Ligand code: CDP
């Protein structure tokens with residue numbers, strides 16, 4: 001049987017990773033969270049106090065960085081960094097790392113390598129347009145900025161982060177702007193992608209829609 005390849009793109013908080021994870025489980029395929037990879041690299045650059053404009057240092061870090069997924073955990077140089085990459089400080093910095101050309105070249109290479117010869121569902125910003133342009137199915141998830149902001153706020157305040165809903169929405173809009181206007185592989189909805197507005201939909205409704213869409217074809 002041929003491998004099944006599903007691409008999911010969309011802005012922050014649209015529900016991509018939650019939905020992709022559930023679909024991967026139901027269809028018994030591999031889930032690849034590309035955003036987590038940009039987050040892990042951002043974490044490493046911040047920990048090492050590397051200036052994002054210092055390209056030679058960034059290239060050196062890229063040569064010495066290993067990012068992988070094992071048993072539903074993200075590994076950065078052999079350490080699990082699941083929690084470290086989900087903080088507000090990473091949210092604020094990640095898009096400025098993700099717009100660097102050398103960063104994208106390296107991470108896209110790893111993403112394609114992980115997806116090779118497997119059935120996968122991969123989520124991100126440039127999956128349908130650039131990473132896996134020949135994917136069998138492409139979905140673009142969207143929701144209003146207010147709804148996306150509320151969802152992210154709920155997650156961030158679980159750990160008692162000292163932050164307001166207004167700030168979360170503001171940061172999210174800023175990140176969306178950088179992601180969709182950057183020069184290399186910006187966030188776009190490709191013509192062949194099916195758009196799903198998740199604003200008033202439950203997680204299960206979106207999962208069921210995608211699964212029945214995939215099974216129909
Ligand atoms: O979870 P959330 O949607 O907020 O973000 P994410 O998917 O974890 O992605 C974090 C950031 O990584 C995005 O805001 C983009 O700047 C970058 N990213 C990207 O440039 N390309 C991808 N394929 C995935 C993420």
Ligand code: CDP
Pocket residue numbers: 010011012013014015016017018019151152155198201202203206
């Ligand atoms: O990956 P992305 O940034 O697109 O979104 P996510 O991290 O999967 O979802 C952000 C939050 O919204 C999570 O806490 C989900 O449980 C929630 N969510 C929701 O309430 N309703 C949906 N239809 C989708 C996600």
